[in-house]
Amino acid sequence: MPFDGSAEDPERASSIEKLLEAPLPWIGLYVAAASLACAAAMAADTLHGLWRKKHWFPSRYFSINATSLTLLAVSMKLPVDLSTRMYSVTDRLAKISSLIFMSTAMANILTSLGSMTDQDVLMNVTALGILVITVVVNVAIQVIQMHAYLGNRLGFHEELLGTLSMLFLLLMFVSTAVMIPSMKRYLETKYHEMHRSALIEDEIDLRKVITVDKLRVLVKKYWVMAETSNPQFVIARSVTCTTSGMLSLMICLVLAEVEIRMAMGFGLLQHSFSSYGWSTKFVLIAQTAGVIVGTIAPASRWLVAVKYSSLNQGRRSFGNAVSVEDYWTQKMVEWRQSSLSFQIRHFKSRKLIHDLRALFLKSCISVQRLVILASKLVLLISICFTSPVISCVDYFTRLRRQNRVAHSASSRDPEVSEKVDPELDLSHYVMLLEGEVELPAETLENICKEIDQVIHKGKLKRPNNLLKLLSKSCSFKGVGEFDSSQVPPLHSQDLPYCWSLPVVTLACIALALPNVEKSKLDCLLRSVTEGLRLVKLVDKTMDKKGGLANIRTAADVVWVKVELYHKWQDEDLRNVSVKGKNAAEILQELFYKAEKTVLEFQRNARDCLMKNPLNWPANVIASNAMYRMSRTVLLNHGGCENEETDDALFDKLSFMIADILAACLTNLAHVITVKCHHSAIEVREKSVRKAAMLLGETEEILALLQQRQVPILAPRKATDIEEWRAFVKQEKIDKQSSVTRPN
Known part of the structure; x- marks a missing residue:
């Protein structure tokens, strides 16, 4: 007979209740694990801020999103539990710590609103509001139902303070969220004005090779603009965020007070009479640790804001x-x-x-x-x-800094430290909102030091093998020689090239040549691998409309197999260069196979999209390039039948690759400038950081290219290999006509 819940069977009802409550300790352990996950994310943000000397502590690992809101909802299991009796010291402290843990987490993730779009801000703040109101309503229901016993309710006042702090912090969230669209619009307008000023002030002309010094100054200016206009940093400087930080510090002290008081009066972690059993101890420990760790960042934001404002208060x-x-x-x-x-x-x-x-x-x-x-x-x-107190601390800090600077001036490592331009004033590139106090010189100095460290970090990754290959290039004539107009096309419409495809194809031909030392082959492989990373960056940055996406994909697919397996189209290049074959035979074998692949594809293609070569699969595009280039090399260098000529052909191909790479990398300054001026304010700082890293990696390449006479092309044409080919060929015709012209 089914159980109807009547009082006739109390033993059975008690046993069923015990069975239902048996999993609760494991649920409590799950709550503790979710709390620890949030605490770990807050600790990671704190360590990241200290490591980067960003005392406004950006929300990088712990931000408001679906994952963090779900973890916080799990962490709030004890306060929203209306049916479980929790009267012991440990149980009551676990409930109070949950409420204060939620407030601390909210204070930490407030700045993360700046890295979201307006739609994401609306959705996430709404979700957070629903969660907070749900917790508050559940606590209110418990208080109302138990109002007759509030005199004996342990930690009632602290519980009330934790609940009110959540409501106040939710109000701070809503106030900040309403401000974000106007703040971003104001910063965007100000940024574009400073962007024009930076280009004009540094006389940046994208049609010419920009000097390394100008690029370094430009990157620093954009870094200051991007860093100070970072929406997270702006929110961290706002009064709502500083108030949240002070509130977070106060409720942390409240939790410390109630735990110390309870420990002295009743003992801590001694008893737990609720159905959660032993797990409430782990919940209390995890959430107390989370509150302690999570208070560091909000409290630091408050203290830094107080320090900045107190030092500038006399001017306002x-x-x-x-x-x-x-x-x-x-x-x-x-x-x-x-x-x-x-x-x-x-x-x-x-x-x-x-x-x-x-x-x-x-x-x-x-x-x-x-x-x-x-x-x-x-x-x-x-x-x-x-x-x-702040004035005294600031005075002693300045004294200590002066002594440290004087002590380290003589022992500074010239490789690590950047040359500081005393005339370079970046203070007028600081982005401030209306009514904001000026950032102290120390903050601006830390911002500049950070970008100097990024540039130096890039220098440590400089492509040495690529530099050796580029040093072989004396001109850009190889750009016009890799594909001859005498080679009959396989399709009525010619396929355009991106920068990386001819580099990859010529490298495959060179690696397939016989009678070439393995050390030279390995050196070319490493050089091209280093160069292609930069070339692909130029291709992707400059091909804004994505018209050459399939061409770039073909080059990437080919080089993955060449670099890892020494194969082109499943043909082992090491087996191609077997003993007994000369360069001419290998070139013929390569272009025959490539021609066969393209023709077979055209015969079997039924889709109307395949009438346009730009829509061809990657292997067919790569085969078409191999057909044209191997046949061009055979036309220009055919008949090579001994070891010396094979080695000479390898050198000529290496020079040709170096010429193409050099021509492509003349666009590096343009790429760095484009990366600095990123349109989306949420990712601008990250983009400028990548530009600074790229500048450090390529400083020597840029310096090498500055010594060359680079053709003056329009900015749009300078990025296109087809325009370079036309220019080099026309230059060759002009030279030939000037030689043959009679005096």
Whole structure:
């Protein structure tokens, strides 16, 4: 007979209840594991900020997203549990630590809103709001139901403070989220103005080879702009974030106080009478550790903001210090003034809804102003209490720094330290919002040091083998010689080239030649491998429309097999160069196989898309290139039948590859400049960092190319190998005509 829950069978009801509660300790352990995961992510962000000397601690590993919200929801299992009795010291502390852990996590992830799009901000803040309100409502239900026993409820006041702190931090989240669109728009406008100023000031002309010194200065300017306009950094400097940091520090002290008080009065981790059993101890330990670790970053943001403001407070009046800037409410003002996003035909209804919306938004604007004003007052009060201590600490810090600089000036490693230009003032490239205090010189110095370290790190990765290959190039004539117009095409429409495809194909031909020393083959393989990484970067950066995507893919597919397996189209290049064959025979074998592949594909192709060679598969595009280039080499260098001529042909192919690489890499300065000026504000810092790394890697290449007479082409034409081919061929014709012209 099924159990109906009646009182006639209390033993059976008790046994079923025990069976249902048996997994709860393991669920508690799962809660502890989720809390530890969040704590580890917060610790990683803290260590990253300390390592990079970014004392505003960007949210890199712990940000607001689906994963972190899910982990936080799991961590809140104890506060939202309405049915389990949790009255012991350990149980009550575990509930309080959960609430304070949630507040600490919110204070940590506030800055991550800056790295999101407006749509992501809306979705994530809404999800966080639902989670926080759910927790608060559950706590409120417990308090209301147990109001008769609140006098004996352990840690009730601390529980109430933890709940209120979550609500305050949610309010900070909403206030910050409303400000983000206006903040980004303002920074974008300011950035584009500074972008034009940077190019004009440094006289950057993309039609010419830019000097390394100009590029280094340009990268530093863009780095300062990108770093100081980083939305996460801007949010970290905001008053809502600094208030969140102070609140995080206060609730951490609250948790410390209640744990110490409970430990002294009742003993800690001694008893747990709830169904969660022994697991509540692990939850308490994990969440307490998370609160301690997670308080470092928000508290540091608050202390840094207090320090900056106290040092600049003398330059600002009290009215300016507590005024609410327009960008805090600009988005809501725009919403209030805009028309309805949906159509209502009835005039009075439309007018009523518009007025109600305007009234609601007016109230929201007033609340937003009140929140910002309160946050600024909190900052001013913090300054009043901490300014004497900060002044003393700042004085001794400056003395210690001066002594350290004087001590290390004589022993500084010239390879590690960059040459500092005393006339280079980057302070006017700092991006500040309206009403923000100026960043201290120490912060700007750390920002510049970071980009210097990135450039130096790039220098350690310089492509030495590529530099040796480029030193063999004396001109750019190889750009016009790798493909001859005398080779009959296999298709009515010629396939264009990207920079990497001829380099890959010529390298395959060179590696297949017999009677060449293995050391020379290995050296060419390493050189081309290093060069292709840069060439592919040029191809991808300059081919903005993606018209040569299949050509680039073909080159990449071919080189993967060559580099790893020494194979071209499943043909082992080491077996091709067997003893008894000369260069001419190998070239014939290569172009015969390539020609066969292309013709067979054209015969069997039925899709109308395949009528356009740009849509061909990678192996067919690579075969077409091999057919043309191997036959061109055979036309120009055929009849090579001894070891000396094979070696000479290898050298000529190496020179040709070097010429193509040199011509391609003249665009490196353009690539670095393009990477510096990235349009998306959320990833601009990362893009400039890559540009600085690339500058460090290629400084010697850029210096080598500066010594060459580079053709002056239009910026768009300078990036296109077909334009280079046309230019080199025309230059050759002009020279021949000038020689044959009678005096």
